[in-house]
Amino acid sequence: MLSLEHVSAGYAGFQALFDVSLEVKAGEAVAVIGPNGAGKTTLLRVISKLIDPTAGEIRMEGGALTAVPAHEVIARGIAHVPENRRLFPRLTVEENLKMGSFVPSARKKYTENIELVYKHFPRLKERRMQLAGTLSGGEQQMCAIGRALMSGPRLLLLDEPSAGLAPVVVQSIFELVRRICTEGYTVLIVEQNIRQVLKVVKRAYLLEAGRIVLTGSANELLDSKEIQKTYLGL
């Protein structure tokens, strides 16, 4: 469904991604793991075209994204849950969800979709009139994911969903992600919490300093001595 071929990207002054190639097949759950500063967030931002790649090609369901401006990516079926949730703090939960439904194709299905989101996240339904900025970390993450789901995407990009959350909450978030994966969404998740994320996805890539250095099934990576030593402290 999604493929990156030899993608390089960066910001004014420095390059963050070097010759990155990866793919996500329909219905798969794939993770990109790696340390802080590896370029994981940049990777997702390149896919959703918040920044333009300096080299390489990105394809979604066969169509190239090179010429697609950022605000049209969602219409291609890609929904991006940004780092740090990035809810609109002074909008209510329901208004945030409504923003997720802004694309014309999603508006028709608004009632359907919001019922679905409330079903998955009953806590959000309780708090639908509350200002998003006053929610707890876990609730905000739920709301952010719900907002992305409102557009009826085929591919979900999750940027470090567990960041900044208490361990107990982290558990429930990953449980959520697992549920989403089983619902049939294709998911590309970027994470620092390697142990947890590898339990949820099928495949993973290891990104270090902007380059893919390792790839394989989740189990392979969990068993790899490298990962165990460097990242899992074993």
Place this chain on the structure above:
Amino acid sequence: MKYGALALLAAVPLLGIGNYPLHLVIQVLLWGYIYTSWSLMGRLGMVSFGHGAFMSIGAYGVVMLWNHFGVSPWIGALAALTATAATAFVIGYPCFRFKIVGHYFALVTLALSEVARLIIVALRDQTGGSLGATPNSALTGDASMSLAALQFSNKIVWFYIVLAVWLAGLWIWRQVDRSMGRIALQAISEEEEAAASIGIHVTRAKLRITMISALMTCAGGVLYAQYQLYINPDSVGGIAISLQMVFGAIAGGMYARLGPTVGAAFTLLLAEGLRYAFGNRFPALDTTIYGVILVLFIIFMPKGILGAAEQGWRKLTAKSPARA
């Protein structure tokens, strides 16, 4: 070369150019001085839309004290300067203390210039309101000048007075630049927190510059009143004049010392040129074109004529490194 130009400038009245052209030169120097006063703080990010208030305190201060109480403009000027200093302090201190900057500062100062203008209009019985006021003439009979009343009918005398004041303005600019304060102010205008952390007393420094700028502008108002011999609330105060100062400085380039004067020359020459070309058939054509030019300047030449010229000059004279 600088002194040569200066000598040339000083010799202008002796060239016998006639009263009207001399009047234009005086206007350029006077407004150049006033725009320079504004730029003293404007170039450091403290963009004030309220300098009309200081100018009108100066102008109305001397004229009212002279007309109603016979107080010599010299004393009147002192009174006006004191009032200006007080006003600048009362507005400036809280602004800088509470970090009112940017938009908010511009709008607070705008309120100030409007308050000043409105008070002048409201006191119409004393000030003449919107109709304006004229200082009572001290030149009786054949007298062509009265030093005590600061009135001179001979434009040449005015030329030298204004020239001296203009030069004084440039000198003050350089002094401010030279004092340690200048580096501090540059730092402040860009990075207040950083400046404060290396011990620069931000509020005090900003206040000092504001006071100097205000006092200079006030003096400009005094001179304007005594030279023009007619003032009204809109010609020396209010938002229109405040904006005019801002734009004159911007057009010429407020970062360079001579920039504001170039701006004054530019505005006046534009107005005169258009009047020459079209006569009085199209009133406000000059300001219309001026408005367009201003907008274009800010978009394409935010450093003004002089700033752009300086940049162009630097590019022309830059030597590219030799390639092996």
Place this chain on the structure above:
Amino acid sequence: MDIFDIFLLEAVLNGLLLGGLLALLSLGLNLIFGVIDVVWICYAELIMCGMYAVYYLYVVYHWPLLLAMPCAIGIVALLGVLLHQFVIRPVLTAEPINQLLVTGGVLFFLQAAATLVFGIEFKNLGVALPSIVVGEMSFSASRLVAFCVALAGVLALYFFLKRSYLGIAIRAISQDRAIMPLMGVSPARIFVITSALGGALAGLAACLLVLQYDTHPAIGLSFGPITFLICVLGGLGNMVGGFIAAFLFAQFISVGGFFFALEWGYVFSFIFFIAMMFWRPQGILGGK
């Protein structure tokens, strides 16, 4: 002595009516600032253009008033878009002070162009609405109409911003501009729409003002500064704050003008503003 002075009440009520109109004026400015982060210093001059538009369509071209007014609103909305596209956009990434100055340049230009094209004479619409007398108080019908329409406009804007997709997007973009593309919203497009909306609000204000006041090129100076001050008092960008501040200001003007001469009312309101700035620099409901 009777504390209850009927004419004081009249002044207070007139202040209320004025407040409604000022609230409408401030809304447009706050909207633009809240979304695009630019202060349209020339806002009052856009209103002036609207007033001239109504005048020319109605008095010179003899259009019916109810056709001239919506048309004028459309014209000013278009001016808003043109202003944004050609003047604001180039300086969006420059220093904020340049944005302030560039709209100041447009202020100059519009005033001068109006003088050039329309002349300096005061132009009156020639629509005389009666006075409405309540007991010993009299109120001008045009003021009442202006108040009602202004309030209707405020309500319409409120519901638009609260319920519609575009309205929510406009509120969202002022809270987090960077992620708007992720929702499928192009910030550039929202800016254009907001500019049109700000212009339309100015146009509406123009229609209401032209019923009460004569038009002339410098009329912007009469209510421009007040509008800015109201916005800043309420917290720049804060529409509820601006709404409240508008009524406060109007009371100062009206009641102050009642006890002293008209100008003093303005003086007091401005001094009130300056004092408030020192007490609460971010405005009554301002956040930052």
